[in-house]
Amino acid sequence: MERLLLLLVLGLTGASLLEDNKLCPPHSRPWQVSLQSRRTRCSGALVDKWWLVTSAACAPIGTAINASLGEHDVTAEEGTEQHIPVAEVIRHSPYRSPLHSLAMVRLAQPARLTQQVQPIGLPGRCPRPGESCSVSGWGSTVPNQYEDPKRLKCLTVAVVEDQSCINTFPDFIFWSLGMVCAGGADATGCLYDKGAVLVCDGQLQGVQWFSHGCQNAEHPSVYTKLCKYNEWMRRVMDSHTPTTTTARATTFKRP
Incomplete structure (x- = not known):
């Protein structure tokens, strides 16, 4: 029983350390x-x-x-x-x-x-597949774990090609040309914050639509494709x- 409690504590501590590693530098996203x-x-x-x-x-x-x-x-x-x-x-x-x-x-x-x-200015172009971007918001960055929002979190995510993203959709969600996906297998896509902000190359490119990466870390999350x-x-x-x-x-x- 003691060993089980110790593992639980260590697990929670590990999750906390993981969350802390994803904190934004204070006021680095003034928008x-x-x-x-x-x-x-x-x-x-x-x-x-x-x-x-x-x-x-x-x-x-x-x-x-x-x-x-x-x-x-x-x-x-x-x-x-x-x-x-x-x-x-x-x-x-x-x-x-x-x-x-x-x-x-x-x-x-x-x-x-x-x-x-x-x-932050409106986008001057659309995001490109494979492009490295930043997503920021308040909330958990650990899949399937709730955390009260406290300090602003930042993730580095890659834009995912449309068809690769579509292949991860559950049956009840349909693709729209107003969507762009980012995150997934090479970088966690979980930031559980409706409206989390996606910025690529200093340009505003998205606000979070579905946090798919918070149900499955292998899946990208979906953002409104603001260039459209x-x-x-x-x-x-x-x-x-x-x-x-x-x-x-x-x-x-x-x-």
């Missing part, structure tokens, strides 16, 4: 945003002082959402944070799988740009950015 509501907690990316990009799963209709910018440890106030209510959420329509999973989130007031809070949505994202920002900094009540729209 990363934590989104919280009564129903969910997930990630997004700041792309403009007014706007965030996230997955549709991070934008529950009828729920007040708050955005925290300049975060590293979400359990502590570090003096770099900006906590801003969300004023407007615009989901790409139709938003249910297998079609699209993308939402634009407008802040109630513009972010104050600092060293710890900076936007540049025109839509720019159109939303051009037509919905306010001319004043007056906060508005939260609204939800589908263009």
